[in-house]
Amino acid sequence: LxxxxxxxxxxxxxxxxxxxxxxxxxxxxxxxxxxxxxxxxxxxxxxxxxxxxxxxxxxxxxxxxxxxxxxxxxxxxxxxxxxxxxxxxxxxxxxxxxxxxxxxxxxxxxxxxxxxxxxxxxxxxxxxxxxxxxxxxxxxxxxxxDVSFSALYTPFEKENKADKIKEAHKAFAERHPDYVQHVFTDPHGIHLLPEKAESHPGQQYLLTLGFRNRDIGKTVEKFVTRKFPVLPGQKIAFSPSMEQQAEIFWQNTGKRIMAATAFIGSTKIKDERGPCARAIEYFHHASLLSRLWKREEQAQVMTQAMAELATAPYLQRVSQEDKKMLQSLMADAVDILAGRTGERAWAEIQKV
Structure with missing residues (x-):
């Protein structure tokens, strides 16, 4: 050695x-x-x-x-x-x-x-x-x-969040009129921006996203606002008899959904859905790739999920329940990379 x-x-x-x-x-x-x-x-x-x-x-x-x-x-x-x-x-x-x-x-x-x-x-x-x-x-x-969505960061202190979200949506429509087919504000967690880019160090923000395509916007919102992310239509779109439709779905919709969710994660350290939420998004992403027989890409995303799980305890508080979930998902990821199915937490999440 x-x-x-x-x-x-x-x-x-x-x-x-x-x-x-x-x-x-x-x-x-x-x-x-x-x-x-x-x-x-x-x-x-x-x-x-x-x-x-x-x-x-x-x-x-x-x-x-x-x-x-x-x-x-x-x-x-x-x-x-x-x-x-x-x-x-x-x-x-x-x-x-x-x-x-x-x-x-x-x-x-x-x-x-x-x-x-x-x-x-x-x-x-x-x-x-x-x-x-x-x-x-x-x-x-x-x-x-990325031309499929645009974003607006709104400073947020201790105001009423619902009122602040209404203000953010109004401001977004004024600034980005081409992206108002579907608009939503991330409800789970506060976003941060680099202090060098802002005049107020430590300022917290709400993130509002707007989309050119209504269906993609709605799908992204459903995907990122549930405690356990679920990609709507996944089981239908990826049935074995519909491989061609599955590929079309991935190229036209799936990639855009993943691009938007990746952007949401680029300014959010702590996720109110829990420390495993981000990794679960990767599990869904990997599942989509496996149904398309993109094995190499699937393995890459699963390894990325493991890195996210390993880092999660350093980013936010982890309860005993969260710890068990982290350990189960990590074991599931190892199994999936070895060609087996995740029979622990991932199997239960897929039933949601």
Whole structure:
């Protein structure tokens, strides 16, 4: 193991990233067997996790340098699963998303990276500022790149939320008249924006979304406002006898729904639906992909769900009930990636 790590590091310093990746992958195989030290009997699970996370992070960098952001993203998810509290792991995930032009997810990863940096009492003001500027840029890229919806952030303190939502809808209609086929305000959680983008640090916001297509807007609202997200029409649209219709649904509707939900998550750290809600959205996304036989994409999304589950306890309070749900969903994700079905929490959620 140590020899593979030394050789990988040497190749990395020589900028031979392909050779470095090969060595780090070999080291990762040894690590997966629990060999975090030269003496396997002295390897603890924590040692193995920390070392695995570091190796995964080096693979992220290597694959980014090699122009393979898809592989980099896969390893960034895995580095977070092994060490979710390290803000750098989330930042590398953000860069991978950005290289794939998935700007909403890049924004969320950067937001989480900044939150964890502050949580760990990061003292470098310049680092905090740079993270927030990157987060701001990703939000702007996400909004400019999607023409199916638009957004409005409304400052919110302790006013009556219902009244504030009415004001937000009126303001939205005035500013974005082309996106009023369906308008709703996210009722679950307060949104944050990068402080560098605003004159009032710590300001909280309501997020209002408007859509060009009424049906997509209504579907997104139903998907993100329930405690356990459910994608309407999923079982009908994805029956085995309707594969062609399923593909059409995914291309015309499914992708737009997922783009909107990803954007909602780009400025919301704490979700009032519970710490598992975001991961459950990924489970639904992966389920749609599996019905379309997009196995590689499904595996990527399931790994992303695991990274989200691993990070959730660092972002908001987790009750005992939430903890059980997190553990069950994590086990379900492992089963699904292994080709089995999630028979624990996911099976029950699908019945909703």
């Amino acid at each position: 140590q020899a593979a790590l030394r050789e990988g590091s040497a190749r990395y310093r020589q900028r031979d990233f392909a050779a470095a990746a090969a060595k780090f992958n070999a080291a990762l195989q040894l690590c997966s067997k629990g060999f975090a030290t030269e003496d396997p009997l002295k390897s603890s699970p924590d040692d193995a996790s920390r070392l695995s996370s570091w190796i995964e992070s080096m693979l992220v960098i290597c694959y980014l340098k090699l122009g393979q952001p898809g592989l980099a993203l896969h390893h960034s998810h895995r580095s977070i699963i092994q060490n979710p509290s390290n803000f750098c792991n989330h930042l590398r995930q953000a860069v991978s998303f950005r290289c794939l032009h998935r700007y909403s997810e890049a924004a969320r990863s950067t937001m989480v990276a900044h939150y964890l940096y502050v949580l760990a009492e990061g003292a470098e003001l310049e680092t905090s500022d740079l993270l927030q500027l990157y987060w701001q840029d990703m939000i702007q890229e996400a909004l400019s790149g």
